[in-house]
Amino acid sequence: MENIIHHYLTLPLLEVIAVIASLLYVVLAAKKNIWCWPAAFISTVIYTFLFYKFYLWMDSFLQVYYMGMAFYGWYCWNKPTEDFHSNSIQLKTYTATTHLISIVILTIISLSVGWFMDKYTPTDFPYLDSATTVFSVFSTYLVAQKVIENWLYWIVIDAVSIYLYVEKGLTPTAFLFGVFILIAAYGYYIWRQEYKDDDMTHSEVLN
Incomplete structure (x- = not known):
């Protein structure tokens, strides 16, 4: 822990900005604050170069995708709604069947991309790197669409990413x-509770 703290205290300025911006993005997203998207854009610009340098090329590509999604997310979260709760971000949920189908399709895509990266590029951990990238692309879309289960995807993705970064010596990351x-986990709990509260409010209005 002391080594990690020391590393963060001695990080180059750009990395410090990336770390802070990344944390702001996740915290603000959990709180449904639209300013999470500018924070995401700043962090992704920096991490694009960092991951490319460490031969995590799919992760580097993912950051480029995040840049675009930062604009898309800002648009979706800023879009007016006709719902009676017009000043809040409306949350959604997908069925278990939809998630199961999505996971199967994403797994097939991950294996295909992993095979290509393994055969034609010098990237490390091609299959895991590809899987975290493919699933992150989908999960980021779920965030922009305010789908509650996005947080469950992120828990798994982040856990796998921890292994990748430890193996690459990126311990602070x-x-x-x-x-x-x-x-x-906090984001899932907060979004789930608010979704239930909104359902109750809708029922009361209909009654």
């Missing part, structure tokens, strides 16, 4: 993703 798991 691995520690950061450990914090992300805790925040994701």
Whole structure:
């Protein structure tokens, strides 16, 4: 723990900004604060170069995708709604069947991309790197669409990412993703509770 704290205290300025922006993104997203998206954009610009340098090329590509999703997320969260709760972000939930089908499709895509990366690039951990990237692409879309279960995907993705970063010697980043798991669990709890509260409010209005 002391080594991790020391490392964070001696990080280059750009990495410090990336770490802070990443934390802000997850915390603000859990609180449904639209300013999570500018924070996401800042962190992704920096991490794009960092992951490319460490031969986690799919992760680097993922950061480029995140840049675009930062704009898309801002648009979705800022879009007016006709619902009576017009000043709040409306949450959604997908059925278990929808998630199961999504996971099967994403797994097939991950294996295909992993095979390509393993055969044609020098990237490390091609299959795991590809899987975290493919599932993160989907999970980020779920965040932008305000789907509650996005947080459950992130818990698994972050856990796998911790292993990757530890193996690459990116211990501080691995520690950061450990914090992300805790925040994701908090985000799921908060979004789930608010979704239930909104359901009750809707029922009361209809009655």
